[in-house]
Amino acid sequence: MKVQIETLNRGSMMIATLHGELDHHAADNVRGTLDREIEATRTKCLLLDLRGVTFMDSSGLGVILGRYKKMQALPGEMVITSLSKSVERLFEMSGLHKIMNIYKDRETAIQALKEVAK
Amino acid sequence: MKATNSMSMTFSALSENEAFARVAVAAFVAQLNPTMEELTEIKTVVSEAVTNSIIHGYGEKYGDIYLHCKIVGDSIELVVEDHGVGIGDVEMVRQPLYTSRPELERSGMGFTIMESFVDEFDIESVVDRGTMLRLVKRIRTPQSATHHEV
Numbered sequence: 001m002k003v004q005i006e007t008l009n010r011g012s013m014m015i016a017t018l019h020g021e022l023d024h025h026a027a028d029n030v031r032g033t034l035d036r037e038i039e040a041t042r043t044k045c046l047l048l049d050l051r052g053v054t055f056m057d058s059s060g061l062g063v064i065l066g067r068y069k070k071m072q073a074l075p076g077e078m079v080i081t082s083l084s085k086s087v088e089r090l091f092e093m094s095g096l097h098k099i100m101n102i103y104k105d106r107e108t109a110i111q112a113l114k115e116v117a118k
Numbered sequence: 119m120k121a122t123n124s125m126s127m128t129f130s131a132l133s134e135n136e137a138f139a140r141v142a143v144a145a146f147v148a149q150l151n152p153t154m155e156e157l158t159e160i161k162t163v164v165s166e167a168v169t170n171s172i173i174h175g176y177g178e179k180y181g182d183i184y185l186h187c188k189i190v191g192d193s194i195e196l197v198v199e200d201h202g203v204g205i206g207d208v209e210m211v212r213q214p215l216y217t218s219r220p221e222l223e224r225s226g227m228g229f230t231i232m233e234s235f236v237d238e239f240d241i242e243s244v245v246d247r248g249t250m251l252r253l254v255k256r257i258r259t260p261q262s263a264t265h266h267e268v
């Protein structure tokens with residue numbers, strides 16, 4: 001099953017919402033699509049909304065960490081929002097919650113991203 | 119004594135089969151009445167093990183993955199085996215954040231996740247012969263669930 005990625009550009013910000021099962025099989029497509037969008041829009045602010053992610057494993061962590069590093073290198077910012085309980089647990093287990101900014105809901109994430117982008 | 123219930127399957131080491139493997143195991147385990155959380159943990163460990171066999175065990179080569187499940191009392195025993203490159207230093211690869219493939223954006227968390235989601239976990243591996251993981255997870259069926267049984 002393919003992960004669906006919806007992207008929305010809001011000013012200089014890009015909001016990408018993922019739906020589906022983020023495993024190794026889906027990872028290449030997610031990586032490719034996000035990187036293409038980041039490059040095409042030249043956005044410096046990426047909001048990754050994981051509300052539709054129904055399954056995730058370490059392959060998903062790898063893709064998300066990879067996009068985070070890419071945004072940092074620009075330099076830009078990336079924040080994540082709407083993690084399910086099990087996805088949140090993976091972030092905690094891997095220590096990624098200490099590296100990345102995670103927000104409960106989209107509006108808070110947008111506000112925070114606007115702040116850092118100033 | 120009741121006969122042991124077990125299930126085995128062999129499938130190609132292709133990423134398309136990752137979802138199939140975890141869903142098949144989840145369906146088999148359903149008879150133990152796991153909670154949603156336990157089911158997610160089982161699916162995650164299957165996904166981690168199978169993905170490792172595909173990426174690390176076989177890499178660019180073709181091969182088969184052997185998966186065995188067995189119900190032992192209130193536990194599920196899972197064995198995931200590949201005939202791939204094997205692991206030289208088992209202690210080292212079990213360390214959190216260790217990965218031999220950082221260029222593939224691996225985070226080195228697979229074994230750490232597996233270990234924390236199951237009750238027993240061991241790796242047997244021989245270089246150039248393959249790797250076998252054995253995982254046991256106890257299903258802690260909540261008391262209330264038994265009242266609904268027919």
Ligand SMILES: Nc1ncnc2c1ncn2[C@@H]1O[C@H](COP(=O)(O)OP(=O)(O)OP(=O)(O)O)[C@@H](O)[C@H]1O
Nearest residue numbers: 058170171174175211217218224225226227228229
């Ligand atoms: N089936 C296997 N065959 C050969 N080597 C393996 C196998 N499984 C794991 N390894 C080795 O163990 C290392 C650690 O595995 P682990 O799953 O913890 O991390 P990873 O797969 O590298 O990254 P992640 O799982 O976070 O994406 C791998 O990088 C690889 O070197």
Ligand SMILES: [Mg+2]
Nearest residue numbers: 058170228229
């Ligand atoms: Mg792994």
